[in-house]
Amino acid sequence: MAVYLNLELTDHCNVCCPMCSQSLRHLAHGETKSFMSWDAWRSVLAGLEGAPEEVHLCPHWLGEPTVHPDFDRMVEYAFAMNRDNRLFRSFKLHTNGVLLGDSRARLMVRLATSPHHAPDTFTTVHWSFDAASPATYAKVKGADRYEQVARNLRGFVRCRERQGSLWPRAHIAFVVQPDNAHDAERFLSTWGALLEETGRPWDLTADWPSQERDAIYFRPLNCADQPTADTLHARICTQLGIAEEGQILRAAESF
Ligand code: SF4
Secondary structure (H helix, E strand, O other): OOOEEEOOEOOOOOOOOEEEHHHHHHOOOOOOOEOOHHHHHHHHHOOOOOOOOEEEEEEEOOOOOHHOOOOHHHHHHHHOOHHHHOOEEEEEEEEEEOOOOHHHHHHHHHOOOOOOOOOOEEEEEEEEEEOOOOOHHHHHHOOOOOOHHHHHHHHHHHHHHOOOOOEEEEEEEEEEEOOOOOHHHHHHHHHHHHHHHHHOOOEOOOOOOOOOOOOEEEEEEOOOOOHHHHHHHHHHHHHOOOOOOOOOOOOOOOO
């Protein structure tokens, strides 16, 4: 058995996606948005020691974890305390990538390549990107950050390659929606070219990818009109050659 544990470092975010419940509500959890305290982080991590189940940790739920003022320190601390995987078996970062510049990329790769835990502990940095141009990015992310994220994503993959590490995997995500569907092919060719640079196989998926390889994946928008969102997603995946016409694209356990 395994436990998949999301610890939300913050419900603040530095962009404003119209699809996101974090950005749609002034009070994401019915309370003023906040940052997890250092003491809470330490105490939750300490509580994982000796857990009967294997723990898979993700420091994110709503919000953008890298905007936490103590993000680097918290993640470094988690890995320092995780010698021999005594607290968690794996770690996955979900981010919009705006604040994942060169020094953070180096930090992520350094943590992933530490000899003090299993090599596949820091499995993935999941890039919530959703656009292939500044104009589309402004529409679907509500911010002028396309070039910054593109630079950061290239920097992250190349930093990892320079270190000769397979970890963390880069999962580059595109949530298909009416305002970005026209960008899907360009998204695939742009970021497919980056992953080709690594010389290793990567996955192209219509649902959550596995941790086995880097991946580009196209997800349906979760929304009130789910059949329409799923139809658009299926059409785009068929156009991209990821899916056959009429194929069911979302696993039953997916959300
Ligand atoms: S980047 Fe993530 S947390 Fe921030 S508004 Fe978009 S979907 Fe929500």
